[in-house]
Amino acid sequence: MNAYDTRRMQDILRPMGYTSVDEPDAADMVILNTCHIREKATDKVFSDLGRIRDHKLEMEKKGQQMVVAVAGCVAQAEGDVILSRAKHVDMVFGPQTYHELPEMLAKITGAYGSARIINTDFPVEQKFDYLPDENTSCGASAFLSIQEGCDKFCTFCVVPYTRGSEYSRDAAAILKEARQMVANGTKDITLLGQNVNAYHGTGTDGKTWGLGRLIRELAEIENLKRIRYSTSHPCDVQDDLIEAHRDVPQLMPHLHLPVQSGSNKILKAMNRKHTIEDYITTLEKFRTAQPDIQFSSDFIIGFPGETDDDFEDTYNLVQKIGFASAYSFKYSPRPGTPAANMTHLIREDIKDARLQRLQSLLFEQALSFNQSFIGHPVEVLFDTQQHKEGQLHGRTRYNTAVYAMGPSRLSGQIVDVIVESAGQMALHGAIRIESDI
C-alpha cells in the first residue's frame, strides 16, 4: 500500500515540476514513506533520516534547499517525536493527507527554515477524491487501493490507529482508475486494502458491492489479464468471493489469507475472531471452487503467552495445509496496542528458535512448490522494465518471480516460459514460443 501511495504522491507532485530520482544525494525534496507495523520498520526510519541529514547539510553548504518529509504510518503515530528528534525534518504527514502535499509544500518552501509542518489529521474529504487524471504507465503489474483502514483491532496491530477506520472507495472510481491503468499498459492489477475482502463500496447501480462483485466488473475490462487482491481477513470471506474464484478466469488462483497462529488460544488472545477450524473450512471452500488454488499466509511467532504446545499447533497447521509462500515475523510489541500491555512475554532466544524452525518448514514448502514447475511451461507476465541486459523478470499466475533471457520487446507481454530451475523465491527458465507475440 505504501508503494501505491508513493505513486499517488508522484502523480500529485508531477504537475508542480517534480520528477523522481534514484538517489537522494541532490534531491530538492526527500519523502520517506514509512511503515509502522513492526519495530524494525520504525527503527529504519531514524537510521535513514540520519543519512538524509548529511545530504541536506551538503546541499545547504552549496546554498541549495532540500525539503525533508516523513510520510506514512510512522509519521501518523510518532509525528511529534520525529520533529523533536530530527531537527532537519521539515514536514511530517500521515497516510490520509498526501493530497494536501501542494499546500504543505507551498508553506515550507515559502518560509523555508522557519516553518515546520505536522499533518496527521483524518480529513473528512478523502484523498481518493484528489486523484489526478494521469496518462503515465504504472507498469505491467500494478497496485490499486480499493479499501483502507481497519475496524478489527487485533491486539498486536497498529493499523486501526494509523490508517483509521474501514473505508471502501466507490466502485465507479475504482473502475475508472483500473481502465486508465489498463489503457496505459497494465495487465495485472492487485487490489489493495488492509482488509481488502471487507470491501463494501457503493456499486454503479447504487447498491453495496462486495469484493466478488467488484472483481466480476473489473474482469469486463478488455486487456486486463490478471486480477489479484491483498490482504484478506479470514472472517470477511464471503460466498461471492469464493464464487468469483470459480467463475472469473482473470482472477488468479492464489490467495494470501493470514492466519497468524495455529493455536485457538493465541488466536483468541490476538482477537482474531475465528478459530483454526473456521480457517481450514474456508480454505477447503476455496479449493472446491478453484482446485488449482494455492495459499500463502502470515505468521506471528512468540505472541505473549505462546507455549511450546501453541507453537507446535502452528507448526502442525503449516504441515497440514502446505503453503506456496508465507511471511513470518517475531512478535513485536507496538505502542498503544492492547498486546503491548500483556504479560507472559516470550524470551527473544525462544522466539528466534521457534521462528527458525517454522521458517525452515515454510522454505521447504515454498521450494517444493516452485520445483514442481521444473520442466513445465508457466505463463509469465514480464515487467515493463528490463531486469538487466538481456534478462527479463516477470511473475507467474501464482505471483512467483521468474527470470528468463529474452528480447526487451517481450516486456509487458504474457509469454510461456519452460522452467529450468527453481529456488525458494524464484524460477529460472527459457522462453518457449515467440511466434505469436
Ligand code: SAH
Ligand atoms: N490485515 C491483515 C494484516 C496486515 S499487517 C490481516 O489481518 O491479516 C501485515 C502482517 O504484519 C500481519 O499479518 C502480521 O503477521 C504482521 N504484524 C502485524 N503486527 C505485528 C506485530 N506487532 N508484530 C509482528 N508482526 C506483526
Ligand code: SF4
Ligand atoms: Fe491489523 Fe489486519 Fe487485524 Fe486489522 S485485521 S487489526 S489490519 S492484523
